[in-house]
Amino acid sequence: MSAHWISICTLAGMFVLATLLPINMGVIAFVGAFLIGTLVAGMNAKAIMGGFPADLFLTLVGITYLFALAQNNGTIDWLVKLAVRAVRGRIAAIPWIMFFIAALLTAVGAVSPAAVAIIAPIALGFAAKYGINPLMMGLMVVHGAQGGGFSPISIYGGITNKIVAKAGLPLSEMATMFASLGVNLAVSLLLFFMFGGMKLIRQRADASGEMAAPVRRVTKGQSGAQVYGDAEGESFSEEKLTASSGEDSLMDPAKAAPVEQGSRGYQVATVLGLIALAVLTLFFKQDIGFVSITIGLLLTLMAPNLQKRALGQVSWPEIMLIVGVSTYVGVMEKMGTIDFVGHSVAGLTSPLMAALLLCFVGAVVSAFASSTAVLGSLIPLAVPFLQGDHAVSAIGFIAAMAVSSTIVDVSPFSTNGALVLANAKGVDRDVFFRKLMVYGAIVTVVAPVVVWLLFVVL
Structure with missing residues (x-):
């Protein structure tokens, strides 16, 4: 076996x-490198x-540190409360409020699991109180988090x-950024009408306008990321704990978290x-880290x-994962493996089919x-195969x-x-799990083809 294949x-x-x-x-990638x-x-x-990505390391540390400060000082709770109060009894607006709040959190630097850990308990609490389909509500939160995930100042985008x-x-x-937001928004719109959106439009909450609902805490036994085999889940353990303490503050100001949050x-x-x-990163091109x-x-x-x-809440496991993989890829580049694989794929099939194959691999x-x-x-x-006379559009392929590598995170x-x-x-947990699994499988199969047609072929 050649060094490239090894x-x-x-x-x-x-x-x-x-x-x-x-x-x-x-950790595995550093040892592998x-x-x-x-x-x-x-x-x-x-x-x-x-091959160690020092600039990427600084970016990830800076973004997650700033987001942790925003979460700890109550800014996130405050913004969520303002958005929820703006609903004013319009039940149909609640899923969309949750979608856009999750998108905003990831857009300004939250890791996707952290945003979902903050919003999902609140959103599904509302779903139980106002008769909103919990599958639709949960999926819209996840698609919102993924939709905002590629802004230039987000972690995925960076x-x-x-x-x-x-x-x-x-x-x-x-x-x-707009490709991710557009696709996830379109999928959420379809889910909204498939799971009773028209019925919700005809309903309103009590005249009091009080939209609060009890939320279910995320317990270690229920939601441990490792149970589901997702290495990325380690990154939000601290954020999840903060979110749990913050949930009550949303529903009961008397329980607001301590001191500096006030x-x-x-x-x-x-x-x-x-x-x-x-402003500084988008318009003045300053280093985001x-x-x-x-x-x-x-x-x-x-x-x-x-x-x-806040330093303890920096996503060190996530950062370790990213810089470790990047270092290993750097070794592969110096070995010539990247060129070897690219030329092999391009030689076996057309650049268009190679792009589709990589989208499928990324999704699965x-x-x-x-x-x-x-x-x-x-x-x-x-x-x-993104360079040369017969190359596909690099911007479209990226x-x-x-999209195909992140939209599948709806999988249980x-x-x-x-x-x-x-x-x-x-809900019946087994039935709900099967619904999530079926939906995740459909997205994994369909999404790569759709985004390939939209952004690469057309």
Whole structure:
């Protein structure tokens, strides 16, 4: 077996091991980079570490640190309450409020499981109280979180854009963002009308306008990500705990979380900080990692006691996963494996079919493992057939790969799907699990073909 095939089989084995066992894939990838680099490619440690993505590491630390501060100081609770009160008895608007709040959270830097952990208990509590189909409500929360996930200041968006830029491919940050939002919004619209949306439009809540509903806490026994085999789920454990404490504050102001959360001025400053992050990175092209850490430091100076907890909530397992996989892919690039695979795929079939094949691979693997790891490893493999006279549109392919690798996180074997399952109220768990599984399977099969047609073929 050639060195190229050994590295490819090792990568596949990483996905399998991280899916079957509760082991962070980043740890596996670092070991894989060391063993393949030294034993197979004859590289030294310095050469292996040359693939470590320092800029991506800084971006992930900065974004997740800033989001943790926003969550701890009550800004997230405050924004959610404002949005829910805006419903004013319109029951049909509740699923859409939850969709857009989840999208906003991921768009400003929350990892997708963290956003779903915050919103799903609230949303499914509303569903139980007002007779909204819990499957529809849960799926709209997940699709909302995925829809906002590719903004230029989000984690998915930051990862994808840096990988694409490093590969030397044409980059359109907004195209990827709107592709993800558009597809997930269209799917949610279809789900809304399939699961009783017209009936909800004709209903209204009590004249009091009180939309609060008791929520179900996410317990370790119900929603442990490792039970469902998703390595990415490790990243939101701290956020989930914070969300649990924050749920009551949404329903009962007397139970609002401590001290620093009480300052409305601090929360306004946090919102202004998030707006500043978007402006500085989108319009002034400043590095998102440095800007987010700088804004985080300014907010920390206003309430120093929050800093220690926020650092603990930085998504270190997620960061470990991403930089580990990126380092391994760097070893593969130096070995020439990326070019080898790309040319092999292009030689076996047309670039269009190669693009469809990679979209399918991304969807299937991501349904059981980490979406971020899939993006980090498959996009570099596509470089050879995205260049040249007969290449497919790189911008279109990146959009298709981004959507097909993340929209499948509705599967009950992923963290997002597991959270929906755990928080559904008044349902038969086995039946609900089967419905989620069937829906996840349909999305895994259909979504790659649809996005390939939309963004690559057309």
